[in-house]
Amino acid sequence: MLNRRHLMAGAGTLAALLVATGLTSPALAQTTDIRFTLDWRFEGPAAGFLLAEDNGYFAEEGLNVTIDTGNGSVEAIPRVATGAYNMGFGDINSLIKFLDEDPTQNVKAVMMVYERPTFAVVGRKSLGVTEDPASLEGKTLGAPPPDGAFAQWPAFVEAAGIDTSEITIESIGFPVREPMLAQGDVDAVFGFAFSVILNLKANGVPDEDIATILMAENGLNLYGNAILVNTDFAAENPEAVQGVLRALAKGFADAVADPAAGAAAVLARNETLNLEIETERLEMANAMNIKTPYVVENGFGGIDPDRLAASIETLGISMGLQGNVTAEDVFDDSFLPPAEERMLP
Template structure:
């Protein structure tokens, strides 16, 4: 038989080799998946530009690189996420720091282990076409705010910081879903909420330009969204450290690769509009850095910002129990490498 002859044995042998070659990567992947630690993460809301880093971290394999098999679920608000993390139904949550502080004051054993929106994202929003050019012009107007929300609780602080006469501003309850339409239709002259949650849809879908009066510009400091855990999970520092590192990589990668980020979000939430997702993300990026967190890695939280947050909670948020800033957060698990320092916007 010549060297070039093909026999049944040759064919079978080649088939076995080919099958083994094809199967080997799959076997390795399966074994790798088995070695990953299952983890649950609950978002604050539906997937979008603001929390895109969560799904980017999963899609790009950053969680897997950290040895984690992360299941992410969409949330129904930071208050709900905080309660579920406090119940230990999930290990990690993405929620608002102001809400977390309020929750801890009520006995929930929570800790923020990384901060992302480190500048207060709350703002009073008006249409550019209106006659409202400054916060002072809100006097004599009706403002829609969701009762019980962080922006509602912080509203008196905004009023004071802006030098407004509270008796001259009418505040009515408008839920989150109805706020944008209420502003566009003229039912209210202004709404208050997370700027990144409202401005994009009003401007892109509603075709109306928006003017924002940021709470932070009126001296209302409040830590916003970050990664939270039940305090008992602090006993597993390697798990938290890996989760924080991977999540921060997800947010930073999404910012550096914005178009890809919008497509990843759309994969996980098909109803999203990439243009809105991008605008949401851009507004969120403006909340990543404060004067006290300048040139610090994403995730790192300034003691001064948490102290100011607690002061707002005690003065305006209805907190009457003893509450110290140090109870609410830790920077122990935040990566320190320069690659985690985000672009500076202050």
């Protein structure tokens, strides 16, 4: 009969054999802790991140990922660049501006999530706003300073040919954005379409009174939010970064396949939300931004380098970039899983 010492010795021998033959799984290796910041709070579109955790995909990669909420898709960038977070989720266009101002910053995009940006100006028809960008002329627009959509206002103005001479921009906070629009204190607000529309409805504004101006449909051919990584962390932990992206590809596939389950994962972190609303919010993000025709054909997470280069040129004209960055400086696809592992259902 084998005693405990023999069993432990046998286990040690087996582990050594697995290491020698390269058959160890990530879960048998030492766990890597990763601090990850979202762009915003736990809402429907965050389901892909949360399902990667709940369904064990991070654990399968030997990762212990702590996911924190954020304060806007722009603020996620310095969080990652400074190393306060190892990885995060933020606006790639704001990242381009950030790196153009200081190319030495330690942050890069490694996986595209919103292949089409969800940037929008959302107003109320009863206040004179329609789906025509020109309807914003002469209006008062509410803008949270850290908002990714507001960051693209200069580029959108040029792309859509908007006369800003009689437009008033009022700085407002995220918590009062939709309530102010619902009360008529502003005529329209900047934000992510799927968030603003549903929050307006929750504030009593009917569907037929909501006018959504999507920047992507009015001349602004940019990318949206992407997975960011601190480049020092990536250099020291390349396998961990690859593991995060493998796990997220599975998590987002699950969120596309079963939005209700994705919304349930969100509500497990924020019980004040409504399951039906968050399911609808996730379905909107999947349809508008995540499972786009490009993604269906090419897989989730990658980019077209020529398109990214063209978007940098667009931002250069409208945002006064100094020309310090290229597409290669902004996006690194070397950590992505093969395309066949990134196809969405």
